[in-house]
Amino acid sequence: xxxxxxxxxxxxxxxxxxxxxxxxxxxxxxxxxxxxxxxxxxxxxxxxxxxxxxxxxxxxxxxxxxx
Amino acid sequence: xxxxxxxxxxxxxxxxxxxxxxxxxxxxxxxxxxxxxxxxxxxxxxxxxxxxxxxxxxxxxxxxxxxxxxxxxxxxxxxxxxxxxxxxxxxxxxxxxxxxxxxxxxxxxxxxxxxxxxxxxxxxxxxxxxxxxxxxxxxxxxxxxxxxxxxxxxxxxxxxxxxxxxxxxxxxxxxxxxxxxxxxxxxxxxxxxxxxxxxxxxxxxxxxxxxxxxxxxxxxxxxxxxxxxxxxxxxxxxxxxxxxxxxxxxxxxxxxxxx
Numbered sequence: 001x002x003x004x005x006x007x008x009x010x011x012x013x014x015x016x017x018x019x020x021x022x023x024x025x026x027x028x029x030x031x032x033x034x035x036x037x038x039x040x041x042x043x044x045x046x047x048x049x050x051x052x053x054x055x056x057x058x059x060x061x062x063x064x065x066x067x
Numbered sequence: 068x069x070x071x072x073x074x075x076x077x078x079x080x081x082x083x084x085x086x087x088x089x090x091x092x093x094x095x096x097x098x099x100x101x102x103x104x105x106x107x108x109x110x111x112x113x114x115x116x117x118x119x120x121x122x123x124x125x126x127x128x129x130x131x132x133x134x135x136x137x138x139x140x141x142x143x144x145x146x147x148x149x150x151x152x153x154x155x156x157x158x159x160x161x162x163x164x165x166x167x168x169x170x171x172x173x174x175x176x177x178x179x180x181x182x183x184x185x186x187x188x189x190x191x192x193x194x195x196x197x198x199x200x201x202x203x204x205x206x207x208x209x210x211x212x213x214x215x216x217x218x219x220x221x222x223x224x225x226x227x228x229x230x231x232x233x234x235x236x237x238x239x240x241x242x243x244x245x246x247x248x249x250x251x252x253x254x255x256x257x258x259x260x261x262x263x264x265x266x267x268x269x270x271x272x273x274x275x276x277x278x279x280x281x282x283x284x285x286x287x288x289x290x291x292x293x294x295x296x297x298x299x300x301x302x303x304x305x306x307x308x309x310x311x312x313x314x315x316x317x318x319x320x321x322x323x324x325x326x
């Protein structure tokens with residue numbers, strides 16, 4: 001599975017996309033992310049499965065029949 | 068350099084730390100051999116980081132051993148293969164990925180448990196820092212073994228059966244229970260070998276629960292207490308290959324050593 005790695009330098013900062021890792025489990029993904037992207041003293045690092053990202057499509061809301 | 072009488076560890080403690088240090092040295096070697104052979108880049112990066120941590124820890128432990136009167140040249144560059152006291156499973160390079168993961172997982176966890184049992188003041192702070200490194204090593208191993216236990220249970224179980232006896236010998240004999248462990252009696256450690264053996268096995272029983280992998284049983288005659296070598300924490304006279312000792316000692320590149 002592909003995981004996206006997000007980090008931030010300080011509490012309150014926006015998170016930045018650091019990169020991706022391939023992993024067979026969430027537990028492995030956390031370790032791989034730390035080992036691969038720990039070049040800074042991050043305040044936070046997290047991983048998200050690519051399949052859990054929600055796409056924001058470009059269809060106008062009105063075309064879905066919303067009043 | 069010689070230690071004065073007050074700061075001198077008992078001989079059994081020097082041997083204990085030597086075995087932990089040599090095990091970490093060989094872990095660094097084995098991680099290095101697999102640094103570019105793992106199934107994916109993430110495993111390579113994690114293994115390389117683990118190996119780097121181990122070598123850093125070896126330098127710290129060698130420094131303490133030197134303060135205890137162990138010759139620095141002997142430690143680093145002037146030893147016969149049979150003088151290394153590493154855990155026996157690390158004598159050989161594993162031939163396959165699941166075998167390698169079991170090999171380093173068992174050796175790394177056992178070395179950590181032995182190190183964490185030390186309560187001597189010379190290790191205060193240092194063991195805590197090493198524990199921060201080890202968290203990531205052991206998490207990597209366990210997370211990897213979890214998935215391998217599902218995908219290739221036969222390979223994992225075969226490697227456990229192959230390496231468990233040697234790792235139990237490295238931890239120590241079952242006869243070293245509460246009140247009978249010379250290191251605990253000397254006040255150097257606070258956890259008897261017999262207790263560490265039980266905790267070690269229980270960890271893997273829990274890890275592999277619900278899979279088809281069976282963890283070898285603990286038996287009191289592994290290692291045979293009468294044949295167990297306290298100095299090298301193993302039974303028998305096996306050792307690393309000469310070629311590996313030469314690599315560890317930098318034999319082929321000695322002319323480039325910076326004095």
